Amino acid sequence: MEKITIAIDGYSSTGKSTIAKQLAKALGYVYVDSGAMYRAVTLFAMRNGFIGKDHENIQALIKLLPKIKLVFKYNKDLGYSEMYMNEENVEKEIRSLEVSKHVSRIAEIEHVRHMLVNIQKKMGVDKGIVMDGRDIGTVVFPDAELKIFMTASPEKRAYRRYKELLDKGEEVDYEDVLKNVQHRDDIDSNREFSPLRLSEDAIPFDNSDMGLEEQFERMYNYALRVIEKGQ
Ligand code: DC
DSSP states (O other): OOOOEEEEEESTTSSHHHHHHHHHHHHTOEEEEHHHHHHHHHHHHHHTTSBOSSOBOHHHHHHHGGGOOEEEEEETTTTEEEEEETTEEOTTGGGSHHHHHHHHHHHTOHHHHHHHHHHHHHHTTTOOEEEEESSIIIIIOTTOSEEEEEEOOHHHHHHHHHHHHHHTTOOOOHHHHHHHHHHHHHHHHHOSSSOOOOOTTSEEEEOTTOOHHHHHHHHHHHHHHHHHHTO
């Protein structure tokens, strides 16, 4: 069966990675979380003092970008790939609220986007890939056979993220998470390079009031229809 490319874009905390992982598993495709790469670069910038609460030194980060080696390694036990930065497993650290607070700023930088988009395009040359992010259907894989654009209300998304962080043992405040979600929406949608946009050929998908099972059924059917049409 011919393999296709599936691009899943949308707002933060809409459950893009959950559905992308499920689809990849059901179809036997590779799953790539492009946001993890922006988060890893952000962690690198934080550790080196290039970005913090009241300071940033973007030029210094740009200079060191070639030194950041990003690799996804498949974890058999978990059933998905984890993000490694310069040989270190940073999967847990890149999901913290601190990294979330700075990542949109880092993702605005043209040099960063250029470097990461190039790596992502290479990952998709053989198709059979599900990638989620903000610019996958518009910039990384403009020719993807299936493009989904996920949305949900900011309050629903903030609540999901809040629960996720609590479950991981982080001390968080719901209002803080909601502010972070709204702030990221604003930066992601209004940045100069590759802003988050619903492209004409993407399917808008609002899951505010949808359970995971129904969501999977629908998405899986979209994918099967596209795959069968190509036979
Ligand atoms: O999907 P996520 O929340 O882990 O993404 C983290 C940030 O990275 C998000 O604020 C926007 C940015 N991002 C991006 O600009 N382009 C992508 N393809 C993926 C993520």
